[in-house]
Amino acid sequence: MHPWLPFEWIAATRFLREGRTQSLLIIGGVGAGVAGIAFMSALLSGLQANLVKRTLSSQAHLVILPAEEVARPQRDPAQALVQIQAQRLRSIDQWQALRGRLEKLPEVAAVSPVASGPAFAVRGDANKSITLIGIEPEHYTRVIELDQKIVAGALRVRAGEAVIGTELARDLGATLGDKLRISTASGAGDTLTITGLFDLGNKTANGRNVYVGLRTAQSLLDLVGGVSSIDRAVHDMYGAEALAQRIAAETGLVADSWIKTNAQFFTALTSQRVSSNVIRFFVALSAAFGIASVLVVSVVQRAREIGILRAMGATRGQLLRTFLLQGGIVGLLGSLLGSLLASLFLALWRTLAVNADGTPMFMIEVPGSLVLIAAGGATLVGVLAALMPARRAAALDPVVAIRG
């Protein structure tokens, strides 16, 4: 009997220890449920993070385009189709001022102006339609980690220089240091030296995107002094769409978030999340019923003891709390057991689900926050489940209980 523990804690732990078999079984049951939820959550969030990462490797969170554009230029190079615009590219009005305003928004992590448009890359006999993307590398890399994706050379796009994808290099039979002729529909053309090769992990982007300096692109695309879009990274990428709508309303420009651009992918993510919440709910419900039924039995079995405690002066409130605590303790211990089980499962899973070269397919783990949420949630479920049995215990008539 620890001196600092109140009566309710002492009685709750003693009762659980005395009914050892029942307690262990129900803790095991809760543990299995929590393990299932934790494993599923970790797997899904790992999978999701992996997909999101791949998607965002070549896309900005949010892109601002000129207003009143009837046919929008494909601003997603990864999915760009061969679509040469008949009309001239338009620039965003007063984009420098807009850029300054955007940089001040607390939600925005990075802002990068981009001049992009369709063009052709020619080398010898080979001729490919490409998306020419003019960037300021020091800003652009904070929106898209292009510098991390360079596999040869460097991300260097001074005048007369270009960085192309591995796929395009293969198609054109070009490599570092080779020259490339770029021409656009407006009739402009330039010969650029390949200074870097990138691999965005996306075949289309690797085959189409050609990064050049902002000025180079502006002159090639007949967009001198202008930009076709402003790409941005935000802190909360899932809040990108709400922010996009706000900016569109404020500026009258078109603002597209990656969420909108990848609507289909997002619908899949959302429905996955909804279905995993449904699973969570039902697992929690079955754990709650398990805890409740064990405690109901315990209250019946302990009717005499409860009566005696009442005769000793224990109040209804003390008994109510004693049984609520038992529910909470079962939930907490079950969730800890479950987190442990889930970690073991994941360790096993990581050794099994590997790529051919032995590296894990993608990283998943049970994050500390998930353990805390599981512990808190399971404790709460335990207390709620104990509500009915605890009220029964508190309502017990000591006279009837003692008479047996």
Place this chain on the structure above:
Amino acid sequence: MADPVLRLSGIRKSYQSGDSELEVLHGIDLTLQRGEFAALIGPSGSGKSTLLNLIGLLDRPSGGHLFIDGDETSTLPEGEITRLGGQRIGFVFQHHLLIPAFTALENVMMPLLVDRGRPDAAMRERAAALLAGVGLADRANHPASKLSGGQQQRVAIARALAMRPALVLADEPTGNLDTHTADDIFALLREVNQREGTSFLIVTHDPRLAARCDRIVELVDGSIVSDRPHAETPG
């Protein structure tokens, strides 16, 4: 003069059985002074346990007044009643009714623990002294469920004394024990009564034991039919 430990006036108790009301206690008047050692006898079904439960504040009367140490109890709210009962009245039951999940010592501590909320060293010492007083010092850390019937009843007596109650109610405390053990237990109650001046009201079916009390109250069909002092007074 100090208030009597217990005063009942016109206590009635009815139970609802189907459509009809069954009155099992018909206006009981009874006063118990400090240090009295009284037996409550009567045939089975006469209402002895019902009366004891009312006095112990485990149940509430349908009518009449019940005073503990001069305090009227019928007007007290539920929670107060429970506390008052726990503090001023000790209970010893026929079926020992210890709490098996706890040791002998912890069972003795229980009334103190529920009253104060959390354990402390003084509580532990008091419980140990009480256990020693009933001859079970060496069983203090035994689980209650591992003790013999006589030992359990001794623990129950020690527990009934934990709060230094003015009154101890015992409902057939020796009913489940053999004659020899019953005599020991009865002697123990008497000893406590003489040493501490605690009042006792003891329900018993055993005329031999009743004869060893100062006073014998007889209940028949829910009414007191006789209330007489007994010759063998404490000396």
